[in-house]
Amino acid sequence: AMKPGGQYEGLLECKEEGLIDHIVFSSHQPGSEIKHILEDGKMEGVLLGINILNFPYRWDGVMAAYQRGFGVVAMNPLFGGAIPTHEKELSFLASEGETPTEAALRFLISCPQISVVLNGFTTRKHIDMACRVADEALPFTDADLEKIRKKIGDNMNLACTGCGYCDNCPQNIPVPSYMQLYNEKQIFNSSDKEMKEKSYLWGITESNGARANECIECGQCEEACTQHLPIIERLKEIASWENK
Known part of the structure; x- marks a missing residue:
């Protein structure tokens, strides 16, 4: 530019x-x-x-x-x-x-x-x-x-601002929704069980896109992220909640 x-x-x-x-x-x-x-x-x-x-x-x-x-x-x-x-x-x-x-x-x-x-x-x-x-x-x-x-505390410095530029995942993972879900983990320090139960609040259901563990680490979302957040690592952490 x-x-x-x-x-x-x-x-x-x-x-x-x-x-x-x-x-x-x-x-x-x-x-x-x-x-x-x-x-x-x-x-x-x-x-x-x-x-x-x-x-x-x-x-x-x-x-x-x-x-x-x-x-x-x-x-x-x-x-x-x-x-x-x-x-x-x-x-x-x-x-x-x-x-x-x-x-x-x-x-x-x-x-x-x-x-x-x-x-x-x-x-x-x-x-x-x-x-x-x-x-x-x-x-x-x-x-x-x-x-x-x-x-x-300090966690809010790394919270997703919700711009949505990470959308359109080639695996159809609802990345923006997952990042908003991850924000809640940072804000409220919720347990893994609580986080799994909160997924529906952000429209994350079995019929609405792929799960976090289906990430192929292509990096498209991280390249689009204006905050340079470690989205792939966060998806891995979220996948661990979903698998419990």
Whole structure:
């Protein structure tokens, strides 16, 4: 994209012609890598996967953009649905009188460093809730954030952001669903038995694609992964749960 005659030069031409105002990029990388890209001086904003569970590992990138006056667009604010799905386990995120889902939205909406929060909705109720949170959003205190940091530990740095680029496995293995399942192992430290029982929550059934142990280690999914996650090794671990 950055080579002579590549996409970046095309974007520069579009900017000169007034077709676009800014050149920005999307990233699922850690904050340090996002910061490095911004320091190069070619980009003017960023769309990144950030939420209340992984913010310690993205914050350097957020601040690098904010300090330059660039826009920061937050995607995946509810961690691919994991937060509303596991509100009981994630109750530590919320203040009195709010749900973990509301807390997750409040965290991003109240951050002055975040320009826009992209959130998906399926019902009018979801829209009303998000609007209410936006109207009432109070920022988290430093003490609140430190408590959350201690709870989430280091595993969230290596959690899949759910971009889905690893889909279309030649063996028909539902890799994105398996990676979301693996996230739960990291977040909740569940037993192998619990993980096996949770498979259906992510649409992983006997009739829906191949099993994890049918991976042929072709590497297609890892080549597509924007986070460079060890997907093959994770599938092997998941296969060990399924075989018990």
